[in-house]
Amino acid sequence: MLRYDDKQTLEPLPPSGQNGGRKAYLFRNTDGAEPVIPRVYDAHFRPDEAYxxxxxxxxxxxxxxxxxxxxxxxxxxxxxxxxLRFAVPSGEPLLLEARVTGTVSLEADLKGINMSRIIRTFYARKEAIFDLDTLAQVVRDYQRELGSLSARVRVAFSYPMLVPSLRSGLEGYQYYDGRYEAAVEGSGPVRRYVELDFVYSSACPCSAELAEHARDVRGAYAIPHSQRSVAHLRVEVAEGARLHLEDLVHHAREALKTEVQVMVKREDEQAFAELNGVYVKFVEDAVRLLYARLVADPRIHDFQVACAHLESLHAHDAVAVIAKGVPGGFRPDFTDFSSLVR
Known part of the structure; x- marks a missing residue:
């Protein structure tokens, strides 16, 4: 083996065990020399305030x-x-796993932030019943603790709701991907947001018409195509108003009518086929139906809706985006449709 000396010329390394006085800092050397730094963890050390x-x-x-x-x-x-113990509109709070994203602004000339304070701010309220108002308090604490001009906290969770079957009388838990968010700029008001991903079935109106034409004109049996679909709802809650994730679930159910099912017997499957026949919809129909529901709710200041119909006819998806149109508010610029694939 070769090594470089101080003049950057190559010379042979000494034989093993003859290290020429070279130090080993963390491990015992080949000639038996002990490491310079002892690797010992002191489990009994307790720092005081001075330390x-x-x-x-x-x-x-x-x-x-x-x-x-x-x-x-x-x-x-x-x-x-x-x-976190999430508040529900009625009944006992639900203990759910929450996934938190917390950010603040950092001014020039500052090296970084104390990121552990983000976690400590949440743990200070870990026993509270969690809702949008709690999150608004957290983001204010967060902004103050880190001395930042702006702060934003987003909490993602999977929210269970017991859903009855269509005809059999069974029921099962549907899980909804939801997010609560609060953001503040300087001394301005805390803005609060709710997001929901809602999964439904969409039967194509064009395919339904063509299938009926084949049956009527040629006596051919045909099945219209339908597919699992996802609506992504993001709303800003009006100042002073209260809005729960369940409220958005209710809006989506009433607008779209064809939510995917949990517990299904034959009579339920037949009922679901009938629902899809009554409520055929293009992706354009889906966003407009949701727009009509959301715009009529005075608790919702602004909203954006993105729908993806995960096509069974094509190898690509049909998508649409719409927004309320509040000046300076949400824009219909959603592009992350791959996140809606279920």
């Missing part, structure tokens, strides 16, 4: 910024999990 005060803090450093010394609109954590 804590002596610890270096990167947020207090100066001239430490790497790269462009510019503000960062969002910096924080994503994927932090904890159990």
């Amino acid at each position: 804590r005060a002596s610890l270096p803090d990167m947020t207090e450093t100066v001239d430490a910024v790497e790269g462009a010394n510019v503000p960062i609109p969002q910096v924080g954590i994503a994927g932090f999990r904890l159990p």
